[in-house]
Amino acid sequence: MDQKQLREQENRCIQEQAPACAAICPAHVDVRGIAAEIAKGDVVAALKLYRKAVPFPGIISRICDQPCKAVCLRKDLGGSIEIAALERACLEFGSSSEETVKQLPRKSKTVAVIGGGISGLTVAHDLARKGWGVVIFEAGDRLGGGLWKSPPDLLPRDVLINDLKIIEELEIEVRLNMSVGGSGANGHGTFLGKLSQEFDAIFLGVGPHSSEIPDLQMNDNGQIAIDPLTFQTSNEKVFAGGDVLRVSTLYPNRELKHSAILSISDGRRAAVSIDRFLQKVSLTASRVNEGSYETKLYTNTSTTTSQAPLIETDLSTRYNIEVAETEAARCIQCECLECVKVCPYLDHYKGYPKKYIRETYNNLAIVMGTRHSNQFINTCALCGLCAEVCPTDVNMGEVCHEARVTMVDQKRMPPSAHDFALRDMAFSNGEKFALAHSAPGLDSASYVFFPGCQLSGSTPEYVEKSYAFLRENFDNNVGLMLRCCGAPADWAARKDLFAQSQNEFYAEYEKLGKPKVILSCSSCYQMFQKHYPDVEIVSFWDVMNEHGKFKKREFPAPITIHDPCSTRRESHIHDSIREIITKMGGEIQELPLSREKTECCSFGGVMWLANRPVAEKMVQQRINESPLDYVTYCAMCRDFFARKGKRTLHIFDYIFGEEKSDLAAAPAVGFSQRHENRARLKEKLLRDLWSETMPDSGAFESIRLVLPEDVQKQVEDRLILVEDMQKVIEYAERTGKRMLNNSTKHYLAYFKPNSVTYWVEYTKNDDGSFLIYKAYSHRMEVGIGAPK
Amino acid sequence: MSEYFDPAKYEGWVCADCNIPLQLSKVDVSYLGNSFPVDLLKCPNCGLVLIPEELALGKMAEVEKALEDK
Ligand code: SF4
Ligand code: SF4
Ligand code: SF4
Ligand SMILES: [Zn+2]
Numbered sequence: 001m002d003q004k005q006l007r008e009q010e011n012r013c014i015q016e017q018a019p020a021c022a023a024i025c026p027a028h029v030d031v032r033g034i035a036a037e038i039a040k041g042d043v044v045a046a047l048k049l050y051r052k053a054v055p056f057p058g059i060i061s062r063i064c065d066q067p068c069k070a071v072c073l074r075k076d077l078g079g080s081i082e083i084a085a086l087e088r089a090c091l092e093f094g095s096s097s098e099e100t101v102k103q104l105p106r107k108s109k110t111v112a113v114i115g116g117g118i119s120g121l122t123v124a125h126d127l128a129r130k131g132w133g134v135v136i137f138e139a140g141d142r143l144g145g146g147l148w149k150s151p152p153d154l155l156p157r158d159v160l161i162n163d164l165k166i167i168e169e170l171e172i173e174v175r176l177n178m179s180v181g182g183s184g185a186n187g188h189g190t191f192l193g194k195l196s197q198e199f200d201a202i203f204l205g206v207g208p209h210s211s212e213i214p215d216l217q218m219n220d221n222g223q224i225a226i227d228p229l230t231f232q233t234s235n236e237k238v239f240a241g242g243d244v245l246r247v248s249t250l251y252p253n254r255e256l257k258h259s260a261i262l263s264i265s266d267g268r269r270a271a272v273s274i275d276r277f278l279q280k281v282s283l284t285a286s287r288v289n290e291g292s293y294e295t296k297l298y299t300n301t302s303t304t305t306s307q308a309p310l311i312e313t314d315l316s317t318r319y320n321i322e323v324a325e326t327e328a329a330r331c332i333q334c335e336c337l338e339c340v341k342v343c344p345y346l347d348h349y350k351g352y353p354k355k356y357i358r359e360t361y362n363n364l365a366i367v368m369g370t371r372h373s374n375q376f377i378n379t380c381a382l383c384g385l386c387a388e389v390c391p392t393d394v395n396m397g398e399v400c401h402e403a404r405v406t407m408v409d410q411k412r413m414p415p416s417a418h419d420f421a422l423r424d425m426a427f428s429n430g431e432k433f434a435l436a437h438s439a440p441g442l443d444s445a446s447y448v449f450f451p452g453c454q455l456s457g458s459t460p461e462y463v464e465k466s467y468a469f470l471r472e473n474f475d476n477n478v479g480l481m482l483r484c485c486g487a488p489a490d491w492a493a494r495k496d497l498f499a500q501s502q503n504e505f506y507a508e509y510e511k512l513g514k515p516k517v518i519l520s521c522s523s524c525y526q527m528f529q530k531h532y533p534d535v536e537i538v539s540f541w542d543v544m545n546e547h548g549k550f551k552k553r554e555f556p557a558p559i560t561i562h563d564p565c566s567t568r569r570e571s572h573i574h575d576s577i578r579e580i581i582t583k584m585g586g587e588i589q590e591l592p593l594s595r596e597k598t599e600c601c602s603f604g605g606v607m608w609l610a611n612r613p614v615a616e617k618m619v620q621q622r623i624n625e626s627p628l629d630y631v632t633y634c635a636m637c638r639d640f641f642a643r644k645g646k647r648t649l650h651i652f653d654y655i656f657g658e659e660k661s662d663l664a665a666a667p668a669v670g671f672s673q674r675h676e677n678r679a680r681l682k683e684k685l686l687r688d689l690w691s692e693t694m695p696d697s698g699a700f701e702s703i704r705l706v707l708p709e710d711v712q713k714q715v716e717d718r719l720i721l722v723e724d725m726q727k728v729i730e731y732a733e734r735t736g737k738r739m740l741n742n743s744t745k746h747y748l749a750y751f752k753p754n755s756v757t758y759w760v761e762y763t764k765n766d767d768g769s770f771l772i773y774k775a776y777s778h779r780m781e782v783g784i785g786a787p788k
Numbered sequence: 789m790s791e792y793f794d795p796a797k798y799e800g801w802v803c804a805d806c807n808i809p810l811q812l813s814k815v816d817v818s819y820l821g822n823s824f825p826v827d828l829l830k831c832p833n834c835g836l837v838l839i840p841e842e843l844a845l846g847k848m849a850e851v852e853k854a855l856e857d858k
Binding site: 369370371374375414736738740741748778779780781 | 800801802803804805810815816817818819820823828831834836837838839841844845848849851852853854856857858
């Protein structure tokens, strides 16, 4: 995937966007963070967050107009979070005498701040902390400006005075009773003109007094013209903010709605500009989301229950700590994570797509050193559920697949990640299974049945029966093609292997006269949709639903349907399956996530091989969703669920299975058995339908193995096939290359038929078979004497 | 890697081909172009090497994984 595509997906994930409250707050108080800290009992941490956004927390927490409350997602779910009340609680319970203000060493330049109201005080505070010299010019005889007009019961004067102490602590010079004066005739000799010569920059924050606006350009509304991003006026040295920006010389008597938090925000933003101006760096670079804005964050509140505050609250309410904690806990902690909530894989790595995509991108760029995200990239099931639930269609499946393509191109794909699945594919496309025939007695085919390798591996008898069904229904004019669709190669991003498989398919397909391909496996269906656009395909289930004659079955209880994830976009298949079950008399209870929102069984994307613990979480989550028997129509889904003990049926069990046996409890079919089932299926069909025989088998296949149950489980777990062990023993017995344990008389031998070296400990039975005690494997190569 | 298995546990093993006991000696094991000398049990005559199960599934698997991510 090129950088642009990755970046594009990364940018689409809105998880890192601020919650509605913090975005609309002009000072971006981290309300969510504050609520979280209070809820867990850490008011000190909460206060720290609050102080970071607001230099005068005592004042603001008492008079803030709380624009956040209008957008809080709790609003209609019991009432918006009482944020200012929580802020007051932070101050009351979290303040300590040890709090110190950090201040950078004094720099040479000095700034004049005109106006000692809240915007000017904010500028003075921010710049003084950065080390710039600051002089405040205030027309009145005390700092605070309009703050003194707030009713004292709302803003107690001791709180006001206490908050303003910081100005003194920061050694800011204050000159009182200094009026700016009206506009001068030509700028010379005015107060502003004089200050411009004396100071390196000026902040104009005179409050709502249109008469005091000195010589600066005005906009068409009669307001001071500023750059809305930087608050710079027509005089490059002069920045303006606070209420003065909102007064108009055209309407000098208009009432202004004062917002202290807006003035603080203006001050902060102007201070950033002034700081940059003094440092002579870009005023505009990377300034995003300053001031009030609407967030793009999506938060799903559909399962949030309504809850009101413990007590009725206004700006004068004081909470005790318990009430504060309860109120804080009402915060929904807004975030998206829609995809993470449904995908155990995304949840496992404790992040979310924006972060993951960044890490993926970095991973692919590593030239030397460890690529820590390889396993992450290979674990995704590529199932597409994330995109289905994401408000902005981020598809981690696409990201991970493209990342795999890049890894293969870079020759950095871990060889072990997909090896076993690719060898399984090679087996299915080899002479033991691959077959392409027109119907017995015909030279070409109108249709060809493509049952896929996994149904053939799990339940070969159903392949036989469904093939017979199709021949009956289409005047015998249905050929048969046994092979793998190439899905493992696609998932492993092995374009070379996929192309090879595809070419083999096309050669046979053309020989058959380009028949319509009937697919019963949904992964095959998906592969054909994606990679064989010119091949006409039809779902076996649509055919079955249309032409099948279904007998009523016994359904002791309702069942639930697990749609394979590869059918996500195929609602016609979902419908056919449900109709078939209904025709047989089954009652269906849908899973919460089904059809286009279905989950993967962990087979997808070769996840089960790349990361077993996470794959198991995936299976477990799915099978825990309902106590009912699951019915599915993918052989792998069926086996993955059955392996974890979930009662699961393949829909073929109802259609062709024996009514009397409890097929939902049938064990999963192991890997060796799958190979054997495929080979036997081919052999039987060749013999029964076409009177042909199988090609000769290799010498190792005559080696008969005896596997005690625990050994069987061990080798299955270690992905060691019967044929691997047969090859080891055949080699050892033929060459004599083996070790002997003098006391147990066991033999130990090894052989490397592919990229893996297999070890088998065995003895020979009297009947010529071999009893296996253990088998294991490794990929590292042994220097000398390693047989190949 | 000999510290990842106990050679004493494998004392009873002989090379069945040469009929002589295996001896601890340096053997190169390699993966993806990286090679490591390791003390392993080996037939001094024909060079047949014994990789114990615990080594294959333990340290070796770990090193394989690490090298694959390099
Ligand atoms: S619920 Fe919490 S995080 Fe969400 S908008 Fe309200 S205060 Fe902010
Ligand atoms: S659903 Fe996931 S990918 Fe989409 S925006 Fe939300 S967190 Fe990001
Ligand atoms: S496993 Fe499926 S839902 Fe999870 S990230 Fe991958 S494609 Fe998305
Ligand atoms: Zn020997």
